[in-house]
Amino acid sequence: MATWHPNVSVLFADIVGFSTVSQEVEPEQVFAMLNELYARYDSICETMPSLYKASIETIGDAYMVAAGLLLHDADHAATMLRFALAMQQAAGQVQMPTGTGPVRIRVGIHSGPVTSGIIGKIRKRYCLVGNTVNTASRMESCGLPGRIHVSSSTHQLVAGSHPEFVWECRGPLDIKGLGSMVTWVLAQPEQA
Template identity: 40%
Template sequence: MVVSGLPQRNGQAHATQVADMALELLKSVGSFSIPHLPGLSLCVRIGVHSGPCAAGVLGNKMPRYCLFGDTVNMASRIQSTSRPCRIHVSESTVNLLKAMQSGHIFEERGSIELKGRGSVATFWLVGKEDVEMSLPDPPKIEQVSNTRDTFEQMILSIKRRGDSSSERSLPEHLGELGWTCPSTDLE
């Protein structure tokens, strides 16, 4: 989770800062190659929402900076209903960015159902005016299915190797990294 405008307030600039960061993050992920999974690309789902929230440090032994409030819940729901390699944005953020004339470019996604909110209008953030940006294409349904199939094949391969030892090794290219998979996790 990322937040802008806390602990020092920055007016409406938080929306621009987070939108710009989301675009840069998605651009960077598009060129990232997963070393131990050749042929598979990293996809992230990004959700952006703007609104009031409370923040503070909680804990004595392991203090953590935490965010609270309805805005945090809404941001989480916007992110979880996003799609791979997409930036899902709430209407409140779009309104702020348009009011600031930030130059961000949106496509209407349409209304989606959010738990506790009902039907909510949302948008995709797809770029910024006058900024050359090469964002990754969202994967097609077939690609998502192929990725799932690849992982299922890896798991089946591990199960088939079954020996009586307490640990089973992953396929060679993963085992070389020192990864192991306890047999109890596979049964």
């Protein structure tokens, strides 16, 4: 049975340079890094009850989270931004197995409607589908390393009501499959 959620925020994050790292070091080292990183992310999720984590198993370094999905959170976009900032801090505490320094992540967020439901027969999974999920994924893939990249819909939900978030407009970008979109990046903490 599918459930419609009229307004949530979806986040995708991945590790900058993960493909190279996974080719240069032993698989055990890659899994150890991912386990340490995701354990930190999961601990942060536990402190924010309106977050729902949906790890993408087929893409080793992808991490997906939705805010306002299972528990109502009228401020889901701000909750997600706080989570994204905490993710960046947590990533900076985990070292790359190549010895090249701390993990850096790229984060994308979009807010809008999604449909959720259980899919599958043998390994049933709770899944989210819809343009919001696709757009959040695109925000991540065309984002900047070490930055939080959001769509205009996410920006509009927080820009007037949360002065603690300082924004830089990226202007119109050609987003694969979505066309031209005005997007925003959260200012680096030292600039805010």
